Amino acid sequence: ADGAPRVVVVGGGLAGLSAALEALAGGAHVTLVEKEARLGGNSAKATSGINAVGDDAQVAAVKARGLTDSVEMFAEDTMSSARGEADAELVRLLAAESAAAVAFVERHGVSLSVLSQLGGHRAPRTHREPPKEDGRPRPIGFDIVTALKEALLATPTSHLNVLTSTEVTSLTTLNRGGRLRVVGVDARAADNTLMGLDADAVILATGGFCADRSPGSLLKQYAPDLVSLPTTNGAWATGDGMRMAQDAGAALVSMHRVQVHPTAFVDPKDPDALTKFLAP
Numbered sequence: 001a002d003g004a005p006r007v008v009v010v011g012g013g014l015a016g017l018s019a020a021l022e023a024l025a026g027g028a029h030v031t032l033v034e035k036e037a038r039l040g041g042n043s044a045k046a047t048s049g050i051n052a053v054g055d056d057a058q059v060a061a062v063k064a065r066g067l068t069d070s071v072e073m074f075a076e077d078t079m080s081s082a083r084g085e086a087d088a089e090l091v092r093l094l095a096a097e098s099a100a101a102v103a104f105v106e107r108h109g110v111s112l113s114v115l116s117q118l119g120g121h122r123a124p125r126t127h128r129e130p131p132k133e134d135g136r137p138r139p140i141g142f143d144i145v146t147a148l149k150e151a152l153l154a155t156p157t158s159h160l161n162v163l164t165s166t167e168v169t170s171l172t173t174l175n176r177g178g179r180l181r182v183v184g185v186d187a188r189a190a191d192n193t194l195m196g197l198d199a200d201a202v203i204l205a206t207g208g209f210c211a212d213r214s215p216g217s218l219l220k221q222y223a224p225d226l227v228s229l230p231t232t233n234g235a236w237a238t239g240d241g242m243r244m245a246q247d248a249g250a251a252l253v254s255m256h257r258v259q260v261h262p263t264a265f266v267d268p269k270d271p272d273a274l275t276k277f278l279a280p
Contacts, residue, residue, distance in 0.1 A: 004029050008185055008199040010168045010241060013041025014141070016205035017148040018104070020160070023203075024152075030160050031197055032152070033187055035167040036236050039149050041207055045232065046141025047280050049128040050105065050112060051121070052098035061115035061124045069123035071095045081120045085254055102127055108147040110140075165190040168240070171202060171248045180249050209239025210258060211275070218242060222255040232264060232278045 007023040009016045012034030020032045032039075052058060053074040062069045074095040079086055102112050112127035129138040152160070172184040184198040209218040210226075211233040218239040220227055231237075246252055264276035 005200040006198060007031070007201045007203065008033065008197050009203045009205060010185060011041065011205035011207060012036070012039035012162075012164070013205060013207055014043030014046075014145055014148070015207075016041075016203070017145065017152055019203045019205055020152055021148060023201075024155055024159055028159075028201075031163065031199075032160070033163045033166050033168050033185070033197070035165070035240070036234075037165050039152075039162075039164065040142075040145045042232075042234055042237060044142050044145045045234075045277065046144075047137070047139065047278065048118075049116065049126040049140060050098075050102060051118075051125045052102045052127055053095060053123075053125055054099040055102050055127075057113045057127065058099070058102075058115055058125060065117075065124065067123045069125070071098075073122055074098065074125065077121055085257065098125075105144055105147075108144075108151050110144050110147050163187070163189070166195075168206075168244065171244050172196065172198075173248050182248060204241040204245060206239075206241030208233055208237045209242060210237055211235050212238040213274070218255065219258070223258045226258055226260065229260065230264060230274045230276045232261070232276055235275065 005028045007020075007028040007030050009020045009023070009030060009032045012032055016032060016034070017039065020030050023030050051074075053069055053071055058069070071092075072095075075088075075092045078091045078095065079088060082091070105112055111129055114128040114130055115124040116126045116128060117124040118126045129140050129143060131137055153162070166187050166189045168185045168187045170186045171182050172186060173180045174183045175181075182199075182202050184196060185202060187195050187197060189195065210231045212219055213227050214220070217227075242252055242255075261278055263279040265279050266276065267273060
């Protein structure tokens with residue numbers, strides 16, 4: 001309806017798809033902008049699971065092992081692994097809302113009923129899909145992204161505009177009473193057409209920065225010792241959203257905390273490739 005809030009979501013991976021669906025559910029008009037030709041991002045390659053506490057499957061798994069668990073314990077484990085660098089309020093929110101996140105995924109048709117206990121957790125919290133009939137694991141990231149993408153694209157176009165092959169180049173800001181407020185984005189389409197998108201809210205869901213090894217890259221700035229390592233990030237993970245937020249006055253935190261995984265699949269034909277798939 002006219003007068004509905006306008007939301008621009010930048011990035012079409014799992015975070016962006018989820019944000020767009022939730023904004024639509026709240027009555028907003030949504031424009032989703034993705035610089036690649038397809039939605040999905042790195043999330044489509046994810047192979048592990050989603051950590052959560054308090055949903056029925058997790059409660060049953062904890063009980064079966066004779067353990068106890070709670071939102072508080074999940075938050076404590078997360079803070080412990082963060083070694084003092086995490087925001088306690090955000091960690092608490094993540095833990096408290098984690099069961100709702102699992103329910104959100106399952107409402108879109110992806111079962112997360114299999115529980116595992118992974119490193120750093122005092123109880124089984126990692127939710128995974130049941131295996132295929134032949135016992136092979138299901139590609140959880142691809143399945144979730146596919147389900148959310150189908151749900152999003154089923155939305156009436158009067159409420160949703162999806163722009164692929166379109167790169168957001170900057171946040172537009174307005175100075176109100178001495179404080180900058182983000183009021184939209186500037187973007188460039190594949191044919192170099194420039195556009196401005198006004199918004200009541202802008203959600204940055206642009207992913208990481210570890211695929212950019214250029215001299216001025218965020219990786220070289222914050223973790224120069226890792227520049228020579230391969231990455232499992234797609235070539236699109238160049239830190240665009242972080243740079244735009246910084247240009248608009250936001251502060252970046254914990255940028256040096258780049259996760260390094262010890263194993264990846266190596267292509268015998270190209271063993272030195274700088275982009276690889278994670279080996280669980």
